[in-house]
Amino acid sequence: MKIPAMPDMVQSLLPAIEAELQHALALLDAPLTLRFHEMLTYHMGWSGEGAGPEAQGKRIRPLLVLLTAASCGGDWRTALPAAAAVELVHNFSLVHDDIQDQSALRRGRETVWKKWGSAHAINAGDALFILAHRSLLGLRGQVPAETAMKAGQTLNDACLALTGGQFMDLSYETRTDLSIEADYWPMIAGKTAALLAACTQIGAITGGADESRQEAYRSYGHFLGIAFQVQDDYLGIWGDSALTGKSTQSDLATGKKSFPVLYGLSKQGEFARRLTNGQVQPEEVSQLAALLAEEGAQLFTQETVDRMTDLAYQSLRAAGPQGDTGQALFWLTDYLLNRQA
Amino acid sequence: MKIPAMPDMVQSLLPAIEAELQHALALLDAPLTLRFHEMLTYHMGWSGEGAGPEAQGKRIRPLLVLLTAASCGGDWRTALPAAAAVELVHNFSLVHDDIQDQSALRRGRETVWKKWGSAHAINAGDALFILAHRSLLGLRGQVPAETAMKAGQTLNDACLALTGGQFMDLSYETRTDLSIEADYWPMIAGKTAALLAACTQIGAITGGADESRQEAYRSYGHFLGIAFQVQDDYLGIWGDSALTGKSTQSDLATGKKSFPVLYGLSKQGEFARRLTNGQVQPEEVSQLAALLAEEGAQLFTQETVDRMTDLAYQSLRAAGPQGDTGQALFWLTDYLLNRQA
Numbered sequence: 001m002k003i004p005a006m007p008d009m010v011q012s013l014l015p016a017i018e019a020e021l022q023h024a025l026a027l028l029d030a031p032l033t034l035r036f037h038e039m040l041t042y043h044m045g046w047s048g049e050g051a052g053p054e055a056q057g058k059r060i061r062p063l064l065v066l067l068t069a070a071s072c073g074g075d076w077r078t079a080l081p082a083a084a085a086v087e088l089v090h091n092f093s094l095v096h097d098d099i100q101d102q103s104a105l106r107r108g109r110e111t112v113w114k115k116w117g118s119a120h121a122i123n124a125g126d127a128l129f130i131l132a133h134r135s136l137l138g139l140r141g142q143v144p145a146e147t148a149m150k151a152g153q154t155l156n157d158a159c160l161a162l163t164g165g166q167f168m169d170l171s172y173e174t175r176t177d178l179s180i181e182a183d184y185w186p187m188i189a190g191k192t193a194a195l196l197a198a199c200t201q202i203g204a205i206t207g208g209a210d211e212s213r214q215e216a217y218r219s220y221g222h223f224l225g226i227a228f229q230v231q232d233d234y235l236g237i238w239g240d241s242a243l244t245g246k247s248t249q250s251d252l253a254t255g256k257k258s259f260p261v262l263y264g265l266s267k268q269g270e271f272a273r274r275l276t277n278g279q280v281q282p283e284e285v286s287q288l289a290a291l292l293a294e295e296g297a298q299l300f301t302q303e304t305v306d307r308m309t310d311l312a313y314q315s316l317r318a319a320g321p322q323g324d325t326g327q328a329l330f331w332l333t334d335y336l337l338n339r340q341a
Numbered sequence: 342m343k344i345p346a347m348p349d350m351v352q353s354l355l356p357a358i359e360a361e362l363q364h365a366l367a368l369l370d371a372p373l374t375l376r377f378h379e380m381l382t383y384h385m386g387w388s389g390e391g392a393g394p395e396a397q398g399k400r401i402r403p404l405l406v407l408l409t410a411a412s413c414g415g416d417w418r419t420a421l422p423a424a425a426a427v428e429l430v431h432n433f434s435l436v437h438d439d440i441q442d443q444s445a446l447r448r449g450r451e452t453v454w455k456k457w458g459s460a461h462a463i464n465a466g467d468a469l470f471i472l473a474h475r476s477l478l479g480l481r482g483q484v485p486a487e488t489a490m491k492a493g494q495t496l497n498d499a500c501l502a503l504t505g506g507q508f509m510d511l512s513y514e515t516r517t518d519l520s521i522e523a524d525y526w527p528m529i530a531g532k533t534a535a536l537l538a539a540c541t542q543i544g545a546i547t548g549g550a551d552e553s554r555q556e557a558y559r560s561y562g563h564f565l566g567i568a569f570q571v572q573d574d575y576l577g578i579w580g581d582s583a584l585t586g587k588s589t590q591s592d593l594a595t596g597k598k599s600f601p602v603l604y605g606l607s608k609q610g611e612f613a614r615r616l617t618n619g620q621v622q623p624e625e626v627s628q629l630a631a632l633l634a635e636e637g638a639q640l641f642t643q644e645t646v647d648r649m650t651d652l653a654y655q656s657l658r659a660a661g662p663q664g665d666t667g668q669a670l671f672w673l674t675d676y677l678l679n680r681q682a
Contacts, residue, residue: 027501028501028505032505032509032527033505033508033509035508035512036504036505036508096463096464096467099459099460099463100459100460100463100464101460118440118441118459119440119441119442119511120508120511122437122440122441122463122466123437123441123504123507123508123511125463125467126437126466126470126500126504126507127501127504127505127508129467129470130497130500130501130504131501133474133493133497133500134494134497134501137490137493137494137497140490140494144486145485145486145487145489145490146486148486148490149478149481149486149489149490152474152478152493153475153478153481156471156474156475156478159467159471159474160368160369160468160471160472160475163377163464163467163468163471164369164373164374164377164468166464166467167374167376167377167461167464167468168373168374170460170461170464171376183373186373
């Protein structure tokens, strides 16, 4: 399937998102915290070596907030503080994740901890998180205080789920008794889906949708997140970059307990025997990926992506998004769930 | 000066604070996050080896919230979610601080990162911070939404100041060109005073005080924090535990850029020459502390503590706290600013 180009309308939101994010961070742009501010603008992709659109990421989460808000009849401008908030929460979690995983690179550039040390990076992540909450408080005066409080509660729920999912992920590194049902779904529900579900729910809240429509939007964000993550796990083993050249990037080499890996382990066959018998070397990766496919994991993973994708589209249709922002949500879903990279 | 025993009224608030904190953490007391919950209850001093009052700390910050709220005529029960929130923010910062400083012990027990590793400890700190915000959202329904939002904004301001102060503190480790005016005051205003100022302001907000009284309470919390920190710096060099037996704990041995040290460096005399000439050994500590005193630092530090203490009492009197909770605030101030340990 070929994805049409980004609608002009989506394109036009991106500068507003960047401006709102820069406004949120500007509080630290003061003489005594200049280098602190620099750490954050570097991470956001605005300053330092390699700054630019590539380093900024796709801003999917704030787009979801704005498109959702507008597609239920609200003004996307009203939702801007919430859009910046979810992106800042996402980036807080990336900065801390990179320390936790000891990742040296993020979007092709040195990570914050690699550049300034872990102590500063922990603090930089904390600041992004605090600025996220502050940005959300910007809804004050734009929407009724009760609406702002509900958006705050929704974001907070997602953050708590995020740390719960992160706890599970960290714990799973040393475990081999994991199942998809009992361990994988709860982990990615927290780590990936909770924040996306919060984006669409917060968009619906600020857009003035009623409770049942809020729930449909929330459900859309949830399944979008789940489908996206399982697809990401698929690509982590059978995607181009996992198989060719940089096989060290394959989830098989890094030991990640991804969806296909858990499926393979549950089969207790040849794949499971090899995986539980010492570190996988880069030169084994393509053969092991083929073995895992033979044992049924590739088909099952793809079927699961398709099933979750269907649920995402069903929820989105149930939410009944209106106008060109509604169309843009369908475009965004196509774009996220049919990527081949 | 002898401090009278803790008033019964203060004593009676402590179990309510513990209960509210335990209620806030109970959200993670679920099958998939049991060990995560355990990390947090361990840090809070409720579980694991050495659990008990000693491991819990003094809960000064929530006491300030409750006493302030009641002393301006509010019901302290209404302020409980805010009291738990400030204590959780404090503990979030302790968990992350301990990683940043690589401290192995906190209140006589192993720190969270030492016990479970840095990755889990970063996440545990994040969770405490998220639970702080969630606890504050508990004001919803108890006070008008606008009041709850203002309390949220006040806590957020303090958190941002906290990370700014932490940034400065981390940066100062490698600098020797620091001054009390330009570098020390802004750092401790963020690291120590901001949260205490938020405690008394939030107490006043939830207690229904008018703006000018809120400002007086805030000012009280601010100077209480400043005076406490400078006194702590004094004790870090001339306190019993800094001079006898465990001289490795002296700020002179750890290289901390404390108030007396910055004073000594500014004098550019014998003390400054020794301090900028390699790591201070434990056996040099008592002689170096005496030298620093001779150069005028001990007197100047004590005078500064006295001056800031006076400002704290002046602000508290200006706030006009009422009843036995008002009396208890004076007691708490005596207790904090006249300790000898």
